Amino acid sequence: MITALRGFRDIWGEDWEVFEEIISTFKNRLRDFNVAWIETPILEPLELFVRSVGEFTDIVQKQMFSFRDRGNREVALRPEGTAGVVRAFVENRLSYPIRLAYFGPMFRAERPQKGRYRQFYQLGVEFIGFSGPYADAEGLISAYLPLKDLGLKVKVFVNTLGGEEAKVKYSEKLRDYLMDLDFLCEDCIRRRERNPLRVLDCKVCSPKLSPPDILEMVPKNERDNFDKTIRILEKYGVPVERDPKLVRGLDYYTGLVFEIKAEELDAAQNTILAGGRYDNLIYQLGGENIPAFGWAAGIDRISLIYKPSQKPKDLYFVVRTSDEYFEEAFEVLMILRNSNKRADMVFEEGKSLKAQMRRANKLGARWVVFVGEEEVKRGVVKVRDMETGEEFITSLD
RNA sequence: GCGGCGGUAGCUCAGGGGUAGAGCACCAGACUGUGGCUCUGGGGGUCGCGGGUUCGAAUCCCGUCCGCCGCCCCA
Numbered sequence: 078m079i080t081a082l083r084g085f086r087d088i089w090g091e092d093w094e095v096f097e098e099i100i101s102t103f104k105n106r107l108r109d110f111n112v113a114w115i116e117t118p119i120l121e122p123l124e125l126f127v128r129s130v131g132e133f134t135d136i137v138q139k140q141m142f143s144f145r146d147r148g149n150r151e152v153a154l155r156p157e158g159t160a161g162v163v164r165a166f167v168e169n170r171l172s173y174p175i176r177l178a179y180f181g182p183m184f185r186a187e188r189p190q191k192g193r194y195r196q197f198y199q200l201g202v203e204f205i206g207f208s209g210p211y212a213d214a215e216g217l218i219s220a221y222l223p224l225k226d227l228g229l230k231v232k233v234f235v236n237t238l239g240g241e242e243a244k245v246k247y248s249e250k251l252r253d254y255l256m257d258l259d260f261l262c263e264d265c266i267r268r269r270e271r272n273p274l275r276v277l278d279c280k281v282c283s284p285k286l287s288p289p290d291i292l293e294m295v296p297k298n299e300r301d302n303f304d305k306t307i308r309i310l311e312k313y314g315v316p317v318e319r320d321p322k323l324v325r326g327l328d329y330y331t332g333l334v335f336e337i338k339a340e341e342l343d344a345a346q347n348t349i350l351a352g353g354r355y356d357n358l359i360y361q362l363g364g365e366n367i368p369a370f371g372w373a374a375g376i377d378r379i380s381l382i383y384k385p386s387q388k389p390k391d392l393y394f395v396v397r398t399s400d401e402y403f404e405e406a407f408e409v410l411m412i413l414r415n416s417n418k419r420a421d422m423v424f425e426e427g428k429s430l431k432a433q434m435r436r437a438n439k440l441g442a443r444w445v446v447f448v449g450e451e452e453v454k455r456g457v458v459k460v461r462d463m464e465t466g467e468e469f470i471t472s473l474d
Numbered sequence: 475g476c477g478g479c480g481g482u483a484g485c486u487c488a489g490g491g492g493u494a495g496a497g498c499a500c501c502a503g504a505c506u507g508u509g510g511c512u513c514u515g516g517g518g519g520u521c522g523c524g525g526g527u528u529c530g531a532a533u534c535c536c537g538u539c540c541g542c543c544g545c546c547c548c549a
Contacts, residue, residue: 080522134547135546135547135548139475140547140548185548188475188545189542190541190543191543193547197549198549336549346549348548351548374549375548376549377549396507396508398508430507431502435501435510436509437509438509438510447507466508466509468508
């Protein structure tokens with residue numbers, strides 16, 4: 078048997094319906110934010126991700142599906158959505174400001190786990206040409222509202238990187254601070270040299286730390302923006318919590334960063350949506366110097382906790398008393414479908430009426446339509462309501 | 475990429491050197507035109523795959539693939 082590759086999976090039936098409900102909930106809400114939808118390629122030049130996500134990030138260093146195509150070009154399956162959308166924005170010279178939204182599969186060669194796949198689905202937005210605290214706030218609100226619509230219990234964590242300079246400066250200052258400590262765990266001793274920001278995430282060491290706060294290094298205007306953004310968010314009903322340790326794993330973020338976590342999920346996969354401001358990326362990718370803000374939601378993870386709405390299927394199921402009336406039954410089936418009814422019947426021959434009824438029941442049919450000698454003779458059908466058991470005769474709908 | 479645990483019927487799992495099991499699901503019957511509930515019967519597995527040990531392996535050993543958990547990282 079040939080099976081799917083590690084970390085890749087099939088999604089069908091109820092699982093796919095859950096996906097669709099989640100996506101359409103986002104679509105409905107994002108419509109109110111006046112977004113335009115965009116579809117970009119799954120395969121892009123490797124260089125695009127090296128330049129945007131960051132050459133030294135883990136994603137680029139060890140998690141990309143990259144290879145040479147037949148023309149010997151270095152290409153990669155997209156590990157995230159922002160790079161492609163920004164590339165498309167620059168390449169097609171889209172007018173701005175513009176709010177773009179996308180949905181599609183992303184690929185990362187990570188170790189699979191629950192809620193963590195090598196092909197996973199993200200729905201995201203890029204608000205290009207918008208800046209300032211109101212823009213940051215509306216961007217975050219556009220992420221929060223769909224999650225509320227889905228009925229999820231979430232917590233919003235925010236922080237600011239205060240611009241590229243403040244980010245670098247802070248990283249150095251933090252390293253200095255950590256170098257003087259003698260109680261760090263083995264992992265953190267290794268981390269403090271290469272990636273001091275990660276030490277802040279360590280479950281063991283973090284509680285013992287009193288690290289310098291990045292806000293002390295953030296320029297005053299950035300700090301004012303950050304404070305004002307939080308005030309706006311609170312005014313519009315988005316409860317936020319500052320997490321001074323929050324730093325995103327992609328290099329392109331420059332200002333506000335945020336993560337939304339689901340309370341119902343374990344820490345390993347509880348971040349269901351994340352994003353932030355990236356004011357330099359468009360310029361870095363050959364465009365004008367345009368500020369932007371974006372986020373991406375992990376649909377696979379959201380589908381782990383979303384409880385689908387239980388809407389009954391109004392399915393009509395046509396049964397025949399004998400295969401003699403197959404043709405008439407099929408005719409009824411097509412009449413139902415032509416009047417836009419969801420309808421089905423048993424196509425295998427030699428199935429007893431009882432077996433057909435069982436099938437109808439299994440598929441959750443609301444109505445069963447009988448076609449038999451009596452009905453054919455009189456040019457009518459008998460309809461049974463499967464919930465109440467009531468039956469009635471009617472001419473063809 | 476590293477560490478731990480696991481893989482037996484469609485699903486959830488028991489069995490742990492001597493003929494492959496249960497529940498659920500599926501199929502068919504139980505007053506000859508009617509589902510669900512109940513009863514009866516039935517089909518279905520090269521016990522993840524490959525190699526080794528053994529008279530004999532689902533069972534023990536090695537490898538490998540896949541899954542889950544943790545690390546790393548992230549949606």
